[in-house]
Amino acid sequence: MGSFEKASAREEEGRPRRIVVLGSTGSIGTQTLQVAAMHPERIEVVGLSCHRNMRLMEEQAERFGVARTAIGAESALELIQDDGVDVVVNALVGAAGLEASMLALASGRVLALANKESLVVGGDLIMPMVDGPGQLMPIDSEHGAIYQCMVGEVPAEVERLWVTASGGPFRGMTREELADVTAADALAHPTWSMGPKITIDSSTLMNKGLEVIEAHHLFQMPYERIEVLVQPQSAIHSMVEFVDGSVKAHLGATDMRIPIQYALSWPERWPSPAEHVDFRTMPAIELGAADTDVFRCLDLAVQAGRTGGTMPAVMNAANEVAVAAFLEGACGFLDIEACIDQVMAAHDAEAVSSLEQLKAVDAEARAHASELLASVR
Secondary structure (H helix, E strand, O other): OOOOOOOOOOOOOOOOEEEEEEOOOOHHHHHHHHHHHHOOOOEEEEEEEEOOOHHHHHHHHHHHOOOEEEEOHHHHHHHHOOOOOOEEEEOOOOOOHHHHHHHHHHOOOEEEEOOHHHHHHHHHHHHHHOOOOOOEEEOOHHHHHHHHHHOOOOHHHEEEEEEEEOOOOOOOOOHHHHOOOOHHHHOOOOOOOOOHHHHHHHHHOHHHHHHHHHHHHHOOOOHHHEEEEEOOOOOEEEEEEEOOOOEEEEEOOOOOHHHHHHHHHOOOOOOOOOOOOOOOOOOOOOOEEOOOOOOHHHHHHHHHHHHOOOHHHHHHHHHHHHHHHHHOOOOOHHHHHHHHHHHHHOOOOOOOOOHHHHHHHHHHHHHHHHHHHHOOO
């Protein structure tokens, strides 16, 4: 990621930052617009895209006076290239967001990134495109926390990244108990309000595995120096440990509008719509290790990251197909990890060379995953 100094990469031009929100009707998109509504003098929304919720997007466009809208990931690409766009908020779900991220960076926009798969699948393509500090701003609470802990620090003096996890709704359960959980059970996250796909990923701990891969790319950190720490209260959003034993932790409310706003405001801080925490009344903070014997998706994701090349794309594609099947009631909870494991085992990883190669690998992995899942119905 290079330097984390506060020298601004954004020219102050005496006008609002003009943003495009891809995936405006989802959880991150709607919260981004809440931030924009609080800061109309600082943020101008100039483009919106959605997957299928046209009615809500039309309401958003009317409220913010947005003339340019798009439906679907392909049409959303046109919004990125409009003249006068400063920041692209990529809140698309799944591997479809990779092309949008690449185009945003290639067009010289600031990329406020909430699409995990951009880095998980295409980190080898994305990171060389980043032109200095502030062009790629993570929206994930964990990576936003690490980024803020790194401001003013020397990356070479970092010993370890601690990526925190709530543990999800099934923390403490056995594999036997997990065999019977339903999609409704998995969607009942104890601390965060998120979209269905990421909520299922949180319940399997796949979400944390994806975040480890993201952290590897974002902060140029070897996998052996990235640890997952279960913190059920979600008060600590992540930590950075330095070579002298000092540790910086980012704490705050469990409110995604904080990292969203920081991605838009950097290098400044603005008043936030989020409630402030009263640390005098906060419940005790628990810390513990992730149970990878029970939740195998975390290890599968890290294994894919360590293998590198096209393996993370294969892992991600299989996970997306399996999660969709689970949400539809077409497979069991533990079938998600079994599907990912088998698809990964059948793939011979290659060095990443192009977006077209990743698309082909993605399609092949999805087909294999679908075939495997059809046999469990």
